[in-house]
Amino acid sequence: MHEISLRAAFLYWLKLGFISFGGPAGQIALMHTELVEKRRWISEARFLHALNYCMLLPGPEATQLAIYIGWLMHKTRGGIMAGLLFVLPGLLILILLSWIYMAFGDNTVIKALMSGIKPAVVAIVLAAAWRIAKRTLKTGVLIAVAVAAFVAIAWLHLPFPLLIIAAACTGLVFRKSCTTTKSAHQQTTRQHLPAIINDDTPTPEHARFSWLKVLITSSVGILLAITVWLLLALSFGLPHPLTDMASFFTKAALLSFGGAYAVLPYMMQAAVEQYHWLNTAQMMDGLALGETTPGPLIMIVAFVGFIGGWSRAFLGADHLLLAASLGASVACFFTFLPSFVFILAGGPLVESSRDNLHLNAPLNAISAAVVGVIVSLACLFASHVFFKDAATLDIQAILLTILASIAVFKFKLSTAKLLAICSLAGYMLSLLT
Helix, strand or coil, X not given: CCCCCHHHHHHHHHHHHHHCCCHHHHHHHHHHHHHHHHCXXXXXXXXXXXXXXXXXXXXXXXXXXXXXXXXXXXXXXXXXXXXXXXHHHHXXXXXXXXXXXXXXXXXXXXXXXXXXXXXXXXXXXXXXXHHHHHHHCCCHHHHHHHHHHXXXXXXXXXXXXXXXXXXXHHHHHCXXXXXXXXXXXXXXXXXXXXXXECCCCCCCHHHCCCHHHHHHHHHHHXXXXXXXXXXXXXHHCCCCHXXXXXXXXXXXXXXXXXXXXXXHHHHHHHHHXXXXXXXXXXXXXXXXXXXXXXXXXXXXXXXXXXXXXXXXXXXXXXXXXXXXXXXXXHHHHHHHHHHHHHHHHHHHHHHHCCCCCCCCHHHHHHHHHHHXXXXXHHHHHHHHHCECCCCCECHHHHHHHHHHHHHHHCCCCCHHHHHHHXXXXXXXXXXHC
């Protein structure tokens, strides 16, 4: 382990934080290419073993994978360093974009650009549903779970946590029918030169499992969350937007099986209808901004927190940016804290049971339900994008969505290029009307 210097790791994680576009698949591919193939810091088997564990957890799996590898190389400080550097660049960029959005959102040019980005977002969400469906819906029962989840959330408006519980129970009851032969992220092992952390490298002392370590690490994480929440409550009183954000985003983080798209309907329902931090149109704009920034897509919570702090103006009209930045920071802190605790507490267990973790039937059923939830999200977004008002179709938006979908599904256009082209198309079309 000593052959990988902390400085070299710091520079790599910092670089990754600024270039990690493309969602979890792209981010995991970036780490695999650099860490497994080029630098040979970790073997492919160890990398995939860590990834399998992260796939079992709620929360952003690419972020958790970075924390895991950082922890394996340089203990707790390495895991914290890797996770923070993976997240902070995207947070700072999104705060800047959110400020521009709120300060200049009524600008004609900004509106024109967003009119092109919104149809692209519908296509991107549909593509996300298709990717998960291809690797998940392998049996008739799993397809039925996906359809039921769509009906439950789109028509019956059942709460997302209930869907997760129902899907898990379905997986337990129909275990054989919900078990697929291959892991969602199973890959063909390729031959490489020996890695610094190789297949047969002994587990380092800090990664050895003990219940005492699990208890201490979990307790520290829980105590940290409670302490920050109490500080917010004592500083601002109850009820308050910041304490509401702390409680809600902790709960959302623990329910985010299947990635950010899965939990977005739940987040939108609470943020828009329950807490009134922002409206549906702003939520869509936030997703578009989140797609344009590096880091995990769940970083959209920073936008939600930013708009919530700005709209509530709890520090007065002269300090909107400060209130919004506090909202974004609180939302991110409570969203990502569970990921750090899961990895730093659970990592030793993973290392002690190498090659034994796999996706089981309940989690396959949850993944299937996520497909239905994401399709419902695409339908919800489309209903807002395709209509100028309750009775008037927006033909321009519909055509842009169709073209964007063709670009994504047929020509495999990257998210960054798609958003750039669609935003330019929106601006050009605005000049013609």
